[in-house]
Amino acid sequence: MPEGHVLHGLARLHRRRFGGNPVEVRSPQGRFTAAEVLNGAVFETAEAHGKHLWHFYDSDRVVHVHLGLYGTFTESPVPLEQPRGKVRMRIVGPTHGTDLRGPAACEMLTPEEVAAQRDRLGPDPLREDADPDRAWERISRSRSTVAALLMDQSVLAGVGNAYRAEVLFRHGVPPRLPGRSLLRDTWEAIWRDLVALMSEGLRTGRIDTVRHEHSPEVTGRLPRRDRHGGEVYVYRRGGSPCLVCRTPVSVARLHGRNLYWCPTCQAD
Template sequence: MPEGHTLHRLARLHHRRYAGSQVRVCSPQGRFTAGASLIDGSVLERVDAHGKHLLHSFGPDRVVHVHLGLYGTFTESPVPLEEPRGKVRMRIVGATHGTDLRGPNACELITDDEVAALLSKLGPDPLRADADPERAWQRLSRSRTSIAALLMDQKVLAGAGNVYRAEVLFRQGVAPHTPGRELGRERWQLVWSDLVELMNQGVHSGRIDTVRPQHEPEVTGRAPRQDRHGGEVYVYRRAGQPCLVCAAPVLTDELAGRKLYWCPSCQG
C-alpha cells in the first residue's frame, strides 16, 4: 500500500496539472459512472492529501475521494490519450495530460460533510502544515498497545506505513513492542520530528531513504540496496542481514498482519 508521501506527490501533481481548469471525467469501467457524470466538464478547484486519502474538489459537496488501498494505481499520460486499457475506474483529462485510476479501494463522490467526517477519524498527518502531533500523543500516552502498532493505526497517525514505521523506530532507538504509554513525550516528539523530515524528503525524491550520510553505501563501501521498493533503509525488508550500525542480524516478526523489522541491539 502506498505510504503518505506518495499521495502527497500525487496531490501536488494533479493540482499543478488540473486545478483551475475544466476537466473531462469519465469511468470507462463503469463503476464510477454516476459520480463522473456529475463533475464531467467542471472546474477542478484543488487537490489535497490527508494521510493515505486523496481529495479532488470540484466545488461544494462535489469531492472525489480516492483511497488506493493495496492495488490502486494512477497512470499519467500526455494528451491525446489512447483508448483505456484494463479496468479504469476514473479517467481525468485536462488540456495537456490525462490520468487513469485503476484498482482503488475507494473512488467515490462525497459531500463536504462526508469529507469532514472522514478527516475527523484520521490522526495528524506529518506532511500537513496544520497537523497537531499533540493529538497523536494523547492517544499514544494512554495506550498499552505497542508503538509499532500505533504508528500504523491511521486513527492515531495518518500517512505512515510499514516502511516509515520500521525506519523511524530504528532511527530513534525505540523497541517496536514498547507500549505507547511507556514511550515518553520527549521520545515521541523526536519520532514525530523525524517522520516530518523523512516523509517530506520522500515527497521531494519520490522514494523512501532513511539512512544517515555516514551509513550510505559510498561511505561504508557496501553494495547499494537492490529492492523493488528502492531507497536506502536500515531494517525494512532486511531480515537476517547485518544491521548497518552494529552488525547484529535484523529481526522480523508479524504484527497485525504486517511484517515488522528491527535491530535487537540498536533498539534494545
C-alpha cells in the same frame, strides 16, 4: 500500500495539471457512476491527508480516493490512448490525463462527509495543520505497542510499514514497547524525524532513511537493490546484518504486517 508522501505527491501533481480547469471525467470500467455528473466540471484543487486523496470540484463536489493495496494512477500527456484494463476513473485536462485503476475507494462525497473522514484521521506529518499533541494523547495512554500505534491511521495518518520500521530504528525504540512507556521527548523527536523523512520522500519520490555515516558512499557497501528503492536500515531486510551493529535484522508478523527491527540497536 503507498505511504502518505505518495498521496501528497499525487495531490501536488493533480493540482498543477488540472487545477482551475474544466476536465473530462469518465469511468471506462463503468463502476464510478458519478463520473457522468462530474464530466465538464471545474477541477478546483486536490488535497491529501494520510493515505486519503480528495479531488475538489466546483458546486461542492468532492471525489475521495483511497488506493489501498493495489490502486494506481497512470499519468499521460494528451491525447490519451484508448483505456487499457479496468480503468475506474479517467480525468483529462488541458495537457495531461490520469487513469485510476484498482483503488480500494473511488466515490463522490459531500463536504460534510469529507469533514467526517478528516475527523477520524490522526495528524499527518506532511500537513501544515498537523497537531502532534493529538497523537501523543493517544499514544501516551495506550497499552498497545508503539509499532501498532504508528500504523493506526486514527492515531497518526500517512505512516506505513516502511516509515514505521525506520523511524523506530533511528530512535532506538523497541517496536513492542507499550505506547504509555514511550518518553515524551522521544515522541517529539520521532515526530520531527517523520516530518523530515516524509518531506524528503515527497521531494524525491523514494524512501531514504539511512544517515550519511551509514551510506554506501561512506561504508563502501553495495547500494540497496530493491524494487522499492531507497536506502533503509531494517525495512524488508529481515536476516540481513544491521548496518550499524551487524546483528541480523529480525522480522515478525504484527497485526497482519511484517515488523522489522534490530534486536541489538532496539533492545528492550
